[in-house]
Amino acid sequence: MNKSNSKRRAAEQYLLSLLDTCDSIPKLHQAQAHLLKLGLHSNPLVLTKFTSTSSSLSSLSSSLSLLFSPFSSPHLYDSFLFNTLIRSLAHSSLPSFNLLAISYFSLMLRRRLLPNKFTFPFLLKAIAAAPSPHLLGPQAHAAAIKFTFADDLFVRNTLIHMYSCCSGGFHSARKVFDGMPKTNVVSWSAMIGGYVRSGLSNEAVALFREMQVSGVRPDEVTVVAVLSACADLGALELGHWIKSFVERERIPKTLPLCNALLDALAKCGDIDGALKVFVEMPERSIVSWTSVIDGLAMHGRGREAVAVFEEMRTAGVVPDDVVFIGVLSACSHAGMVDEGRRYFTSMKSEFGIEPKIEHCGCMVDLFSRAGMVEQAMEFVQSMPMSPNPVIWRTLISACRVHGKLELGESITRNLLADEPMHGSNYVLLSNVYALSRRWEKKSEIRKVMSKQGIKKVPGCSLLEFNGEIHEFIAGDELHSKYRDVFDMVEEMGRKLKLAGYVPVLSEVLLDIDEEDKEDALHQHSEKLAIAFALLKTAPRTTIRIAKNLRVCADCHLATKFISKVYDRDIVVRDRNRFHHFRDGLCSCRDFW
DNA sequence: GTAGGGTTAG
Numbered sequence: 001m002n003k004s005n006s007k008r009r010a011a012e013q014y015l016l017s018l019l020d021t022c023d024s025i026p027k028l029h030q031a032q033a034h035l036l037k038l039g040l041h042s043n044p045l046v047l048t049k050f051t052s053t054s055s056s057l058s059s060l061s062s063s064l065s066l067l068f069s070p071f072s073s074p075h076l077y078d079s080f081l082f083n084t085l086i087r088s089l090a091h092s093s094l095p096s097f098n099l100l101a102i103s104y105f106s107l108m109l110r111r112r113l114l115p116n117k118f119t120f121p122f123l124l125k126a127i128a129a130a131p132s133p134h135l136l137g138p139q140a141h142a143a144a145i146k147f148t149f150a151d152d153l154f155v156r157n158t159l160i161h162m163y164s165c166c167s168g169g170f171h172s173a174r175k176v177f178d179g180m181p182k183t184n185v186v187s188w189s190a191m192i193g194g195y196v197r198s199g200l201s202n203e204a205v206a207l208f209r210e211m212q213v214s215g216v217r218p219d220e221v222t223v224v225a226v227l228s229a230c231a232d233l234g235a236l237e238l239g240h241w242i243k244s245f246v247e248r249e250r251i252p253k254t255l256p257l258c259n260a261l262l263d264a265l266a267k268c269g270d271i272d273g274a275l276k277v278f279v280e281m282p283e284r285s286i287v288s289w290t291s292v293i294d295g296l297a298m299h300g301r302g303r304e305a306v307a308v309f310e311e312m313r314t315a316g317v318v319p320d321d322v323v324f325i326g327v328l329s330a331c332s333h334a335g336m337v338d339e340g341r342r343y344f345t346s347m348k349s350e351f352g353i354e355p356k357i358e359h360c361g362c363m364v365d366l367f368s369r370a371g372m373v374e375q376a377m378e379f380v381q382s383m384p385m386s387p388n389p390v391i392w393r394t395l396i397s398a399c400r401v402h403g404k405l406e407l408g409e410s411i412t413r414n415l416l417a418d419e420p421m422h423g424s425n426y427v428l429l430s431n432v433y434a435l436s437r438r439w440e441k442k443s444e445i446r447k448v449m450s451k452q453g454i455k456k457v458p459g460c461s462l463l464e465f466n467g468e469i470h471e472f473i474a475g476d477e478l479h480s481k482y483r484d485v486f487d488m489v490e491e492m493g494r495k496l497k498l499a500g501y502v503p504v505l506s507e508v509l510l511d512i513d514e515e516d517k518e519d520a521l522h523q524h525s526e527k528l529a530i531a532f533a534l535l536k537t538a539p540r541t542t543i544r545i546a547k548n549l550r551v552c553a554d555c556h557l558a559t560k561f562i563s564k565v566y567d568r569d570i571v572v573r574d575r576n577r578f579h580h581f582r583d584g585l586c587s588c589r590d591f592w
Numbered sequence: 593g594t595a596g597g598g599t600t601a602g
Binding site for chain 2: 048052080083084087116117118119120121122124125152153154155156157158159160161184185186187188189190191192193194219220221222223224225227228254255256257258259260261262263285286287288289290291292293294320321322323324325326328329332356357358359360361362363364365390391393394397550575576
């Protein structure tokens, strides 16, 4: 070995060990300076190490500035360096970096470097994280086949993940999954997670059960995915079952697992169980705090939510924009107008966080619920961004509840012009008309809807019974299996009336006579679910229901009566929040 | 040196 070669070798070794000691970005920058001084800017070994170090310190731009520098010689790069680069860029949460990963793959091919079995998992991960995975994903799949790596277990598992990140891609994901001669825990977790991502939580739970039958042992990642499904479904029994499963199977209680558990319990109605998980967590991230605050907000426990936020600040955790959504919605659900205002102002002044439309939406809701419709309107006019349909719908509900019918009507007309195919907008307008007793206008709406083929989203309520999740859909055909359920709804109606209940007919969309309207109300999904629970469950046990829409005025009133007449606690999670019905009253204090 | 996972207005 000649002298200059051994000198270069020594420099290379020095830098590699220097990079090993880099545990902060300033140290990384020092190493970068040494690297340039020693002329190692084209050394693939050093550049690879530098890339993976800068990636683990979330400072990939340092590495990119080196690789893109005019001094570097990309012709020296090997497959290993490209793999490292693609992996590091795929790992980033910035879409532009994910895209860069994909372009490095092309560059690699242009330089006639062969991808190996490690390349495709990295590439597919980048594609999954980048915008429009459905465009590049199938091409990458074809490339994996061409280079004979498509049968590799790691590649297939990442294919499942990639396809399930494409909208509607769970079919393709399932095809890959079903075609695998051998699967492992990652394949199952990826598929279960894919179902959750597509909003198919029931399928996710079903696949989890299949996984257990097949003898593949779930791990902490599987459990996190199943817990998200659980949170989505509001399946408390399943949530509790998973909790004991984790204990029994000694599945490591990682931070994401505890966060998922805490979030699922809160979203399934066991907020105190969620708080217990939170208190016992050995370490917490901002996600843990946010889940607790959101959970308390959903249960109308705004004071406690705000207290938790203050505790978080005392603990030295820096708030982000997401946690403020929880704080503001807590204030709104608990009628804490002044606090809400203060927190909103503090976002920018104290924490330098620019409010987004979601935060403004919380403020509009805060004023609206408190009956301050004018302030809500003024707030909308002073927002730095233009209002979106969510904001308009919040305002319209406020107009309806607080009797500002003309304003409500004019806003709804604008909204209908923006979103003519959105069924819930017509429902809102129809309800405004019903309150102002303009029946002819109301029936006009119905005609427009049927003419244009605009459909209402059907109401759907979920209820767990005997370890199964039962689904009730509003206006479902009278199924023979549920004959007794419909009879029970009729009987409930009679009993409630004796107790003083008067059906609220104004929200029925159909242009039919009063008696038929009452029948239509009887078919609302939560009434079916409650009737089922009254028939099947032991006296005085709590009834828990999760539904997809907001509770309608009639079901809200009826459920209050049911809780008293039948002596049951009834917990309903609707689109927005929890309602705890007990002894004729609701925890939302009729504010929802 | 490889894959799957946690919070987000109404």
